[in-house]
Amino acid sequence: MNYSKKIDTKGVYDVIVVGSGSAGAAAAIAAARSGARTLLIERLPFLGGISTAVLDTFYGYYTPGNNPRKVVGGIADAVVNGLKGYNACFERPNTFGAGTGITYHPEYLKIVWETLVEEAGCHVLLNAWVQDVVKVGKEIKALVVGTKNGLACYEAKQYIDATGDADIVFLAGYEFELAGAIEPAQTLTTTFKMVNVDIARRKAVTKEAFHHLMQSASESGRYDLPRKEGSDHVTPVDGMTATIMTRLKSYGIIDGQTFNATNPEFLSSAEIRGRLQALEYIRFLQDCVPGYEKAQLASFGVQIGIRETRRVRGEYWLTEADVLSARQFDDQIGLCGAPMEDHHDGEGTKWKYLPDGKTVGIPYRTLIPRNTGNILVAGRCFSASHVAHSSVRSMAQCMAMGEAAGIAAALCAERGISPAALDFAVIRQELLHYGAIIDEL
Ligand SMILES: Cc1cc2nc3c(=O)[nH]c(=O)nc-3n(C[C@H](O)[C@H](O)[C@H](O)COP(=O)(O)OP(=O)(O)OC[C@H]3O[C@@H](n4cnc5c(N)ncnc54)[C@H](O)[C@@H]3O)c2cc1C
Structure with a gap:
């Protein structure tokens, strides 16, 4: 069957973020805060993705071990401050040694995400599902979005794929690894x-x-x-x-x-x-x-919990060796001290720890899908092996990635350059300006 229909453009933006999980919501806040006209598109009727639809505890804020150290800041701090304003969170030690968790009331977190996104000046489209992309050469020209009014096109200079499943990367035909194709994929959990x-x-x-x-x-x-x-x-x-x-x-x-x-x-x-x-x-x-x-x-849970599906092939592929050696990178935009936590098919869960108190850096290049022009990713679809991903996918790290991607996309839109051409030193400077933690002490 051939299907072709003219689809009207309903909006033109500097930056469009698809997916409003911990990564996408942070990306949207960061891009809009930087002055970019930003649209956040989300298929659910509320913001937060897994953070509000499935779970209630942030991990990754602190290193595990005897001397916990806070390793994220910036928007991740604003989120916790927002929850504290509703008396809707508390810290608790993790049973498996993943570090102190921050347990929250997810209904209040929906309000916190909405408030932060709107205060930053970001436009929001809920109940809207990106179904296709329009490409010219290797660049994305527009997104085709399914809504109650049928299909509509939204255009931007820069796009951020924060769908968790790398839907935009998939629809655009860019490279990714399908979880389960090379190593067993993490299991699913109904909370x-x-x-x-x-x-x-x-x-x-x-x-x-x-x-x-x-x-x-x-x-x-x-x-x-x-x-x-x-x-x-x-x-x-x-x-x-x-x-x-x-x-x-x-x-x-x-x-x-x-x-x-x-x-x-x-x-x-x-x-x-x-x-x-x-x-x-x-x-x-x-x-x-x-x-x-x-x-x-x-x-x-509103939906089944999905840990990994597609991980993009980016300019850098984070490995297990990087995580276990707590490797630091010149272009890192965040830190992760969380252990590798592999929820495999068998009965137990495999845990592997970084050296006590240490963190691995998250390179900016893991957010840039390779051979592309105007797209970044953030969150659990970032560029990493199955095992490295099992450490860096915690929600605090997703927020850190999102904040960096939002800043980068806004800068690229303003300068008319691709994410790969952007000097990472400028992103790091901006992240520090907004209180992010990006380097080991
Ligand atoms: C069962 C389970 C337990 C976990 N436990 C913890 C824990 O205790 N603490 C912790 O920190 N981490 C935990 N994690 C990991 C962590 O929750 C995730 O890695 C993280 O939340 C991913 O955030 P994200 O923003 O990348 O993706 P998501 O939160 O999945 O957000 C993606 C968003 O994109 C939207 N979307 C997807 N496709 C489209 C589309 N085509 N169009 C429009 N919108 C779209 C989705 O609706 C969603 O809102 C757990 C994960 C699971 C599954």
Whole structure:
């Protein structure tokens, strides 16, 4: 079937950011704050992506270990300050040694993201799904966006792909690695929240005892629990816990072709199976875990949690060796001290740590897809191997990447140059001006 229809241009901008997760929302704030006419396009009816639709704890703000050090600033600080204004967050130690986490109320985080984005002067289009790109040579000319009014085109000088799944890179035919094609992809998780939990009784059960209960429940044959070391934690709401417990395989191969959570049929099935699996864990909690006797399901995550799908091939490819050696780069725009956390298909989770208190630098070049003209990426689709990605994908680092990409895109739009041609020293200077932390002490 041939389909062709004229699509009107509805807006022309300096910078368009697609996807409003931790990376995209930060990118939009940074670009608009720098004076660029900026549009943020988001398919959901609220901002925040995984930060508001799936989770409630920021990791990556601090290095793990005995002497925690804060390694992000700038917009990441503004987000936490906004949450503090609603008394909607608190710090808590991480059960797996990933460093101090910041647990927040995601409904307030939606408001915080919206406030910061609007205060920066950014235009926002919610319930709008980018479906295609118009290219001239290697540059993107316009995005084709699906809305309730049908398809519309939006044009910009510079684009930021913060879709998490590198949708724009994919639609434009640029290079990426499909998670699952070379190494096993990280598993999927349907999160859920429980209310009426007796927190004091639950806290009396140690982590080891909790995992032992999960293991024995599974071995009894009465519960189907694929992951035996999932976690629950307290939230800012009294008597409510949030969980990261379920585990679903995220990729496979049919006729030699890798598929993952970017495959619509596979994703539909995973969403449905994820909720059923969550029910099994809820039954286990209610039957077997002290404190959960009278607890009830409050909510599932808005969507299944997807850790990785497409990672772009950028001007630099961050590797496991870079992370483990805490490598520093001349063009780094942020730091990461979070351990590598591989949620693989099996029962456990593989953890590998950087040297105590150290961080790896995040090079600006990991945000520039190679052989392109006017696009940057930010967030979990940045240019890194599967294993390096499992460290640097925490939300604090996504915000740091977003802030750098937003500054860079605004500068490129103003100067009429490509992201690859931009002097990284200028971006680093701007990041420091706005309070970002980009270098080891
Ligand atoms: C189950 C799970 C547990 C995790 N645990 C933690 C944790 O505890 N702490 C932590 O810091 N990190 C955690 N992570 C990692 C972290 O949450 C993610 O790496 C990070 O949130 C990714 O942010 P992002 O902005 O890159 O992408 P996302 O948050 O996925 O944002 C992408 C946005 O783009 C939008 N979008 C996508 N395609 C389109 C399109 N075509 N058109 C318009 N909009 C589009 C989406 O709706 C979404 O809002 C976890 C991840 C998962 C899945």
